[in-house]
Every structure is written in structure tokens, then in C-alpha cells.
Amino acid sequence: MTDAYEIVIDKIQESKISTTDFDNLTFGKTFTDHMLECTWRDGKWETAVIKPYGPIMVEPSCKVFHYGQAIFEGMKAFKDATGDVFLFRPEDNWIRFNESAKRLAMPEVPKEVFVEGLKALVNLDKEWVRYGEGLSLYLRPFMIASENGVAAAPSTEYKFMIVMSPAFAYYKGDVRVIIASDFSRAADGGVGYAKAAGNYAASFYPNNLALAEGYQQIIWTDAASHEYLEEAGTMNIFVRIGDTLLTAPNNDRILNGVTRRSVLQLAADAGVTIEERRISVKELNEAANNGSLKEIFGSGTAAVIVPIKGYKHKDFKFELPQLEDSYAQRFKEALKDIQYNRADDQHGWRVKI
Template structure:
């Protein structure tokens, strides 16, 4: 066991990597050798511990089970052809993680704990980052309330942790969506902009209903009227009408996606007109009927860019045309080229491990 710069490292005796089938991965089910843990107690953070991946010990009265103080982030590490490993815009995830923490009355994680711990963890398990398109190591930083007790109040203890999972494509096959007209993901003044665990739990039931109809995702609309586009359960949404790209503005109901912001910047770099504004479902339907709706696609860390092949709104069902040299295809290629260190990085999004 070694101790350097308040990072305590306990390495595994034998790696599990040789017994891992990287060609047949189920997203989020296989984990690398090590994990990170850091505890907040008595008003301060302790040492960062990197240890073998495994169970953690908590009591049934642990507050995360009773009051839902739990947040997370999603990030990826990529490997280039020279075996160098890179993170993609990790500081943005740290900033958003702390915005989520603040909204849920949880302590913010200092930059040196988040960033230095993350880099050391990825460096230790860099062999789990595989080369090639679609290959990555998915990083899941998260924090939970770890105090024991069932009094309805914020916890006095928290665990910040990171686990890592080798990943391939999140969505395989064609993706079709249903536009929400009754259930809502978030409301004004709520926690929609935070990566709070409860946001996802509340979406599972309506998403199951969509799956029963043959759709893979829900596009959420505003809770007040269900008239305006918001986001999907695991993705921000973009719509192409004519040659113009539209996406809903960031607000307290919509997650401020790192991939979303990257797509907007890439669109501007390519000279594509992009508007961040409220997009009505009627506008989308009218464009579809007029043949002006060219593309819909989602963006997110796990999904990267996912073309949407069709959608349903009430009784209206529409199939999107097949586009050569689509925006979705161009953005995905440009993002991947930056992430895998195949091209210049003008915005300095890559961080080398």
C-alpha cells in the first residue's frame, strides 16, 4: 500500500482483465479492477482511497435509502493508436457534479479530489481502455448520503466514489421515440438540471410504457403544457429543420449536457446555423408533414450521437428520411476524432492521462 499526495492506493493482487470478454460487453455490467472512495465527515473531506473494486458496507438506515440524496456523472476515457489515454472535458463534469451537489444539499467535491483522483484511477486501470471506434472506459463518479438514521434532514456524512466500466455502443439498432403528453420528467424550480438519481428512477415507469409500444426512449416535454421539446431520458435532443439545427435552451428542467454543448460548438465551427430556443411539438409535426424535418438525434456521454429513426406524438407517427452526410454522422465523426486523438483539438477538450 502506498500513500502519495493524500491518495492512498491499494492495488489488486490479480487483475480480472484477462477473463473479460471485451467483444461482448453489456453496458454498465462489467467493472475495472479498482474504484475510488473518499468520505466527507465532520465538515471536511478525508483522503482519497483507490482500492480493489468490490462491495461497500452500509447499514439499512443509511440515509441514501430513505431520502434519496444521490448524484452522479457520466464520463469516458479513450485510447489512441499510440496507447495514450485521454479524458473528454472532465472539468465540465466536475462543475456540473458540484451544481448537482449544491441543489441536493450535499457538500461540493474539491477539484483536486475529483480531478487528481480520477486521473490516478484511470492511469491505474488504463489497460481497461481499449483502442478502436466505439471502445471506451465509462467513468461513473457518484456521491451518496452515508449517515445512518431516518430523521428527515440532510446527511452529515457522504461518500464520493468512482467506478469504471469498459463500454461499447450504448444503443444498438434503430431508435424510435414517443413524445410525452402526460408524464413529466421535471418542473420549474425542481432538480431537472441536476444529475440526481431520482430523476432517472421517476422516468423508468413511463419509459417501460414506451418500450411496450415498441419505442426505445421518451422525448420529454414541458410539464406545464406538454407543448415544447425538452430532452430524452439519457440524451439531449437536436432537431434539424431544413438546414437549421434546433435544440432546447438549458434551464432548471434540462440537463446541461457536455456532449450537447460540444455539438453546438461543432455546429458553429462547421458554419451550421444553430438555435437554442423553445421548440414546439407543433413546429416539429408541421415540419414533418411538409417534408422539412430532416433529422432528429440525441446526444449524451454514453450514447454520443444517436440518430432517431422515427417518433410518435399522440396519433401522429412519422419516419425520418435517410440522409447522406447527415449532421448526426458529421458530429459523431468529429467528436470521435477529437476523443480518440485523430485530429486537432481547437477547444482543448482532451485531457491526457
Template structure:
């Protein structure tokens, strides 16, 4: 860190950890003792503060409330059997964070602020990272426009922050989906590839409609024709037809998921034929009818890999077969073995704290 970006640490007087029920956590509701905050003002980043987790004070005219300049990342820290703590591919998240910032006319966060701040924050609260199957510490870097005023223009001030939450598995129970034939997540030339807060807000209404029909999520299709699969809820999507694995290609509508890229590499490592190409709804329906559709699963940081048990598209319904050795389970275990330091990390994805 440079002197300009020195990290100032204000530790809590007493940790909340002893009062935290780790056996009954709700995802994203419990937060660690500390958070990171850094302000961009007068064209430059100010000093980095790590301080007790708590409210921030903003005025009603704060621009994030009016024009939605807000981005975030989802990351995790893992603890191995010896007590060491690791991040998983954090530089990929930093790079994607800045790609999102650029698209929303926000300042990019220097590597020394993002990476060094993140490492010091996790190190300070490392006791919150619990060891065990499915346990992790969910990390949420985010940035908001914090200038006061309602003029429709990019903000002149921003807050970059990181908060952290101990986590169990994100999804529980079976997941069935509706393949969208009306609503879309993103359009050409938009912000679909960015982790912009508004992308998720716009998905809530169609997802609520799916829940009313007894489904848990929506598989998004392209805005132009609704003929091609794009994402599965808040996750990237994978489809297995026969012995081949397919995933929608990264473009300006589809998030370039870190877990997605990891799954693709894991599949190649396991000798699975994997292709990044457009997957049509008709192809899925025909594969379901002739029995060659074996699996559909989503991938993402919070959930890692989530098998989809069945889907509905208009009047067509289909239940996926139960497989003893699915690609989803095989790849999820291989990925977790790297994250929890149980296997060789030949791709250099782990970063030790």
C-alpha cells in the same frame, strides 16, 4: 494534493482483465480492478482511497435509501492509436457534479480530489481502456448520503466514489420515440438540471410504457403544457429543420449536457446554423408534414449521438428520411475524431493521462 487529501493506493493482487471478454460486454455490467472512495465527515473531506473494486458496507438506515441524496456523472476515457489515454472535458463534469451537489444540499467535492483522484484511478487501470472504434472506458463518479438514521434532514456524512466500466456503443439498432403528452421528466424549480439519481428512477415507468408500444425511448415535454420538447430519454435533443439545427435551451428543467455543448460547438465549427430555443411539438409536426423536418437526434456521454428514426405523438406517426450526409453522422464523427486524438483539439477538450 494536500496532505489532508493524500491518495492512498491499495492495488489488487491479480487483475481481472485477462478473464474479461471484451468482445461481449454489456454496458455498465463489467468493472475495472480498482475504485476510488472518499468520505466527508465532521465537515471536511477525509483521505482519498483507491482500492480493489468491491462491495461497500452500509446499514439499512443509511439515509440514501430513505431520502435519495444521490448524484452522479457520466464521463469517458479514450485510447488513441499510439496507446495514449485521454479524458474528454473532465473539468466540465466536475463543475456540473458540484452544481448537482449544491442543489441536493450535499458537500461540493474539491477539484484536487475529483480531478487528481480521477486521473490516478484511470492511470492505474489504463489497460482497461481499449483502442478501437466505439471503444472507451466509461467513468462513473457518484456521491451518496451515508449517515445512518431516518430523520428527514440532510446527511452529516457522504461517500464520494468513482467506478469504471469498459464500454462499447450504448445503443444498438434503430431508435424510435414517443413524444410525451402526459408524463414529464422535470418541473420548474426542481432538480431537472442536476444529475440526481431520482430523475432517472422517475423516467423508467413512462419509458416502460413506450417500450410496450414498440418504441425505445420518450421525448420529454415541459410539465406545464406538454407543448415544448425538452430531452430525449436520458439525452439532450437536437432537431434539424431545413438546414438549421435547434436544441432546447438549458434551464432548471434541462440537463446542461457536456456532449450537448460539444455538439453545438462542433456544429458552429462546421458552418451549421444552430440555435438554442424552445421547440414546440406543433412545429415538429408541421415540419414533418411539409417535409422540412430532416433529423432528430439525442446527445449524451454514453451514446454520443443517437439518430431517431421515427416518432409518435398522440395519433400522429412519422418516419424520418434516410440521409446520406446527415448532421448527426457528420457531428458524431467530428466529435469522435477529437476524443480519439485523430484531429486537432482546438478547444482544449482533451486531457492526457
């Protein structure tokens, strides 16, 4: 790339926004007019290009298909009542993206490509960011191995891209979960902390089994013993016992969630007692039986914060109480107020486009 990290913009002839039904969106199925693409080859990043959204040309021998070098991030842009558009903690996603890249032997993406490219792309398609409760523009930066060849080795060429999709709420209706006792999401020393595509592929089969039983997600447990809570499907997990908020500590099996960190900060701001420690299934079931288990909720970019209505662990089932002033609702509203520019941003999380 040039010293100025030039981003070339090739604008569409005519926007498809007028033919988009924003009242009937399916999450992640509709995409904006433009996308960003930047190629890494010969040991360096080439010029980033923003161009009309459309197919990319790859050969059947493209290494991503054979050895799974694929990572991504999930982010959102929000519009406030005056029409201004904001990103939420984009540098945190950039840092995590590069942590994933390093773990999968992929090149790190410069900040000027990831963050500045994201800003330029959102600015170009900012009419796709709609104002209203629950509305946002979902942003999907990703990188794939694009070298042709089936030799088992890291690729020598990669494509970094960003696509964007207007979004409503990710989860609709009540969410109940099964606590895993057989399958595992990640193991010690693995790639659980990275946003690697394969992590999600491996979860689909056990999640289908849960769906067949009438449960929407799985709370994953540690692979060694299945005794400790780790993540909930596509979300980090929080448990409220009494008035204490508990969450599993970060490790090489658990994704370092941006929303998770935001919830922990908001809880600290509110004076809530927080414990980042291992939470055993035994402790959870005992709290359910003695009445001290008040809430379980998940946090993530797409989902924001999702209350868990009930859970099953082997033969034990429990329905969570209905609370008028839940932590989940309190922190979800506080987070949305910051994202939609309805409240002061004392931590500097909003980035105006």
C-alpha cells in the same frame, strides 16, 4: 484531507482483466480492478483512497435509501492508436457534479479529489481502456448520503466514489421515440438540471410503457403544457429543420449536457445555423408534414450521438428521411476524431493521462 490532497493507492494482488470477455460486454455490467472512495464527515473531506473494486458496507438506515441524496456523472476515457489514454472535458463534469451537489444539499467535491482522483484511477487501470472504434472506458463518479438514521434532514456524512466499466456502444439498432403528452421528467424549480438519481428512477415507468409500444425512448416535454420539447430519455435533443440546427435552451429542467455543448461548438465551427430556443411539438409536426424536418438526434456521454429514426405524438407518427450527409453522422465523427486523438483539438477538450 491533507494540504496536498493525498490519494492513497491500495493495489490489487492480481488483475481480473485476463478473464474479461471484451467481445461480449453488456454496458455497465463489468467493472475494472479498482475504484476510488472518499468520505466527507465532520465538515471536511478525508483522504481519498483507490482500492480494489468490491462491495461497500452500509446499514439499512443509510440515508441514501430513505431520502434519495444521490448524484452522479457520466464520463469516458479513450485510447488512441499509439496507446495514449485521454479524458474528455473532465473539468466540465466536475463543475456540473458540484452544481448537482449544491442543489441536493450535499458537499462540493474538491477538484483535487474529483479530477486528480479520476486521472490517478484511470492511469492505474488504463489497460482496461481498449483501442478500437466505439470502444471506451465508461467512468461513473457518484456521491451518496451515508449517515445512518431516518430523520428527514440532510446527511452529515457522504461517500464520493468512482467506478469504471469498459464499454461498447450504448444504443444498438434503430431508435424510435414517443413524445410525452402525459408524464413529465422535471418541473420548474425542481432538480431536472441536476444529475440526481431520482430523475432517472421517475422515468423508468413511462419508458416501460413506451417500450411496450415498440419505442425505445421518450422525448420529454415541459411539465406545464406538454407543448415544448426538452430532453430525449438520457440525452439532450437536437432537431434539424431545413439546414438549421435547433436545441432546447438550458433551464432548471434540462441537464446541461457536455456532449450537447460539444455538438453546438462543432456545429458553429462548421458554419451551421444554430438556434437555442423552445421547440414546440406543433412546429415539429408541421415541419414533418411539409418536408422540412430532416433530422432528430440525441446527444449524451454514454450514447454520444443517436439518430432518431421515427417518432409518435398521440396519433401522429413520422419516419425521418435517410440522409447521406446528416448532421448527426457528421458531428459524431468529428467528436470521435477528437476523443480518439485523430484530429486537432482546437478547443482543448482532451486531457492526456
